Amino acid sequence: MxxxxxxxxxxxxxxxxxxxxxxxxxxxxxxxxxxxxxxxxxxxxxxxxxxxxxxxxxxxxxxxxxxxxxxxxxxxxxxxxxxxxxxxxxxxxxxxxxxxxxxxxxxxxxxxxxxxxxxxxxxxxxxxxxxxxxxxxxxxxxxxxxxxxxxxxxQKLQELKWQRVTIKYLNDRVLETRPKTLDDYIQKMNARNVKVIPSINKSNQLQGFRFEYQGANLKGSEVHRSMSGSKLIAEISQNNSYSKLKEVPKTLKLVNTTVQLSTNMASKIAKDLAKQVIKRGLDAGMGMGY
The missing domain is CATH 3.30.930.30 (BirA Bifunctional Protein; domain 2)
Known part of the structure; x- marks a missing residue:
C-alpha cells in the first residue's frame, strides 16, 4: 500500500x-x-x-x-x-x-x-x-x-533481475575506463545502450540517477547499492586527482549545464569520499608491508 x-x-x-x-x-x-x-x-x-x-x-x-x-x-x-x-x-x-x-x-x-x-x-x-x-x-x-x-x-526488483545484473556489469566496465566527468560516464553508458537519466528537482539540485535498459527504469540504488548517485559521483570525482577526495563539490557540470547538489546528496558524498580515503590509506599501508 x-x-x-x-x-x-x-x-x-x-x-x-x-x-x-x-x-x-x-x-x-x-x-x-x-x-x-x-x-x-x-x-x-x-x-x-x-x-x-x-x-x-x-x-x-x-x-x-x-x-x-x-x-x-x-x-x-x-x-x-x-x-x-x-x-x-x-x-x-x-x-x-x-x-x-x-x-x-x-x-x-x-x-x-x-x-x-x-x-x-x-x-x-x-x-x-x-x-x-x-x-x-x-x-x-x-x-x-x-x-x-x-x-x-x-517483487519488482526480482522480476527485473537480469536487467539489473546487466546494468551493473556495464557500469563496472565503464568505471574501469576511469571516466573523469559525469558526462563522460553518461556517454559511455549510452554507447552500451544504457540510458542514464539525472534526477534534478525544481531547485536545480541533482538528487541521483535513473537507468533505462531493455524496458526497465530503475534508480541507481535499485540496480545495486554501489550505484547510488552519491557513490557514483564520489568514484568519478576521485579520477581527477587524489587531493580532491577531501572536498565535496558544490556544483557539477552535467549535459552542458551546471547543477547543484542536494544537501542529502552532498552529505552522502562526503561520507563516501571519507570511506574511500580510509580504504586507499589501508590498501597503501598493506602494500608497503610486503
Missing part, C-alpha cells in the same frame, strides 16, 4: 473531486463533520481555519492506495478501517477529516482531506509530509495484513 500527502489551499475543489460520483465515490471517513455536500464540508473546515488565518495551505490532501490485487478484495468496512487507521498514524484524530474511495479504475484508492488546523486551533506541521504519508500507509498495511510497499518493490 502506498501513501501520498501534501498541503493544499484548494479545499472545496478538492473535496468536490473526492465526492465525484462519476468515480463511484463513497464516503469511508467522516471525523468531526456534519455536512452532506462539498460546500457544507468546506464551510465547516473554514470555521476552524478562521482560528489561524496566517496559514494559507490549510488543508491536507492524502491518497492511500492498496495494491490492485488487495483492492479487489476490500469491502466498504475494510476501506473505512484503512482511512481511520491512516488518520491515526498521521496524528490527525483531533482534526476534521473526510475520506472517499474511488473505484473508477482497476486501482481502488482512498482520497482523504483533513483540516490542517486542529479543533484547538493548532497548525499541523507538514514538514516531510510526503515521506510521513508513506510510512503511515506502510504501518497500516502491516497492521491489516495488506501488501506493503517494500514487498511490491522486492
Amino acid at each position: 502506498i501513501g501520498k500527502g501534501q498541503s493544499i489551499s484548494r479545499t472545496q475543489a478538492s473535496i468536490e473531486y473526492g465526492w465525484n460520483q462519476e468515480k463511484e465515490a463513497e464516503v469511508v471517513l467522516k471525523e468531526h463533520l456534519a455536512g452532506e455536500t462539498p460546500k457544507q464540508i468546506t464551510d465547516e473546515f473554514r470555521i476552524i481555519q478562521s482560528q489561524n488565518d496566517r496559514c494559507t495551505k490549510n488543508t491536507l490532501s492524502f491518497v492511500v492506495s492498496p495494491t490492485v490485487k488487495d483492492g479487489k478484495n476490500l469491502n466498504h468496512r475494510d476501506l473505512e478501517k484503512i482511512a481511520q487507521r491512516f488518520i491515526k498514524e498521521m496524528g490527525l484524530k483531533n482534526h476534521q477529516a473526510i475520506g472517499f474511495v474511488h473505484k473508477d479504475k482497476q486501482h481502488t484508492h482512498v482520497h482523504i482531506y483533513a483540516n490542517r488546523i486542529s479543533l484547538k486551533g493548532e497548525v499541523y506541521k507538514d514538514s516531510f509530509i510526503g515521506k510521513r504519508s508513506q510510512i503511515a500507509a506502510d504501518n497500516v498495511a502491516k497492521q491489516l495484513g495488506l501488501t506493503r510497499v517494500r514487498e511490491v518493490q522486492q
Whole structure:
C-alpha cells in the first residue's frame, strides 16, 4: 500500500473531486463533520481555519492506495478501517477529516482531506509530509495484513533481475575506463545502450540517477547499492586527482549545464569520499608491508 500527502489551499475543489460520483465515490471517513455536500464540508473546515488565518495551505490532501490485487478484495468496512487507521498514524484524530474511495479504475484508492488546523486551533506541521504519508500507509498495511510497499518493490526488483545484473556489469566496465566527468560516464553508458537519466528537482539540485535498459527504469540504488548517485559521483570525482577526495563539490557540470547538489546528496558524498580515503590509506599501508 502506498501513501501520498501534501498541503493544499484548494479545499472545496478538492473535496468536490473526492465526492465525484462519476468515480463511484463513497464516503469511508467522516471525523468531526456534519455536512452532506462539498460546500457544507468546506464551510465547516473554514470555521476552524478562521482560528489561524496566517496559514494559507490549510488543508491536507492524502491518497492511500492498496495494491490492485488487495483492492479487489476490500469491502466498504475494510476501506473505512484503512482511512481511520491512516488518520491515526498521521496524528490527525483531533482534526476534521473526510475520506472517499474511488473505484473508477482497476486501482481502488482512498482520497482523504483533513483540516490542517486542529479543533484547538493548532497548525499541523507538514514538514516531510510526503515521506510521513508513506510510512503511515506502510504501518497500516502491516497492521491489516495488506501488501506493503517494500514487498511490491522486492517483487519488482526480482522480476527485473537480469536487467539489473546487466546494468551493473556495464557500469563496472565503464568505471574501469576511469571516466573523469559525469558526462563522460553518461556517454559511455549510452554507447552500451544504457540510458542514464539525472534526477534534478525544481531547485536545480541533482538528487541521483535513473537507468533505462531493455524496458526497465530503475534508480541507481535499485540496480545495486554501489550505484547510488552519491557513490557514483564520489568514484568519478576521485579520477581527477587524489587531493580532491577531501572536498565535496558544490556544483557539477552535467549535459552542458551546471547543477547543484542536494544537501542529502552532498552529505552522502562526503561520507563516501571519507570511506574511500580510509580504504586507499589501508590498501597503501598493506602494500608497503610486503
